[in-house]
Amino acid sequence: MKKWNVAAVRGAKGRTKLGCVTAYDACFARLADESGVPVILVGDSIGMTALGHATTLPVTMEDILRATAAVARAVKNALVVADMPFGSYQCGDDKAMENAVAALKAGADAVKLEGGERVCGLIRRMTEAGIPVLAHVGMTPQSVNEYGGFKKQGKTAEAAEAIFADARAVEAAGAFAVTLECIPAGLAARITASLGIVTVGIGAGNGCDAQWLVMHDLLGLNDAVPSFVKKYAFLADEVRKAFSAYVSEVAAGAFPPSGGDSGPEAR
Ligand code: KIV
Secondary structure (H helix, E strand, O other), X not given: OOOOOHHHHHHOOOOOOEEEEEOOOHXXXXXXXXXXXXXXXXXXXXXXXXXXXXXXXXXXXXXXXXXXXXXXXXXXXXXXXXXXXXXXOOOOHHHHHHHHHHHHHOOOOEEEEEEOHHHHHHHHHHHHOOOOEEEXXXXXXXXXXXXXXXXOOOOOHHHHHHHHHHHHHHHHHOOOEEEEEOOOHHHHHHHHHHOOOEEEEEOOOOOOOEEEEXXXXXXXXXXXXXXXXXOOOOHHHHHHHHHHHHHHHHHOOOOOOOOOOOOOOOO
16 A cells, blocks of 8 residues: 555545545554555544534644544554644744644644635745645634534635635645535535645535545444435444443353453453
């Protein structure tokens, strides 16, 4: 399997569609990597999938750094992208640079941040400093309070044009790829056709160069998922079955098996 880097992702445009996922720990990152996933995002969705928050807003840089280090230790071939959480790049560009540097020192190959034209100065500064940036436009979950919920964006002609302008601007600022989240499929396809960089869609139809799915959604670890998600497995049911079989067997004295003393063994 080949090692994915930023140049390889750029080179995939128009050649190979990339199925990319999130991961937040070494176990699932290793499994995704061994399965040929090209890009693994340590997303701020960790707040909702693993930390029990209702939005991504409470996620801290420390949460992302610890998860990024775990993912990077487990991955051999995938490109590892660390999400910049809310607050890590809104309080001045110097602070944002420090946080992005910390993400790369933790093992990330690139960072992702939300916003279009308003973050282009920062994207330019990061890319000039050798920090590859994957941009994120359309529905940007860190703006949930502005939207009043996780709502599809770009539905009017004016809003669609603003998202188009954001996508062009982040490309011009040096981003090597751009996430298009929850926008109309036609708009995502038009942006994809007009940009030279890879578009990674999520809830944006099949006209993008690549797709994200949140790992917990794809694996069916979450019972409720957004309507655009396809569950490729139903692990929540399997996990519940396994836990309750274990609890029942311990209660019944069936586990551990009786008789014989195999002695203490290392794992
Ligand atoms: O944090 C996240 O999971 C994301 C998605 C776009 C994949 O940003």
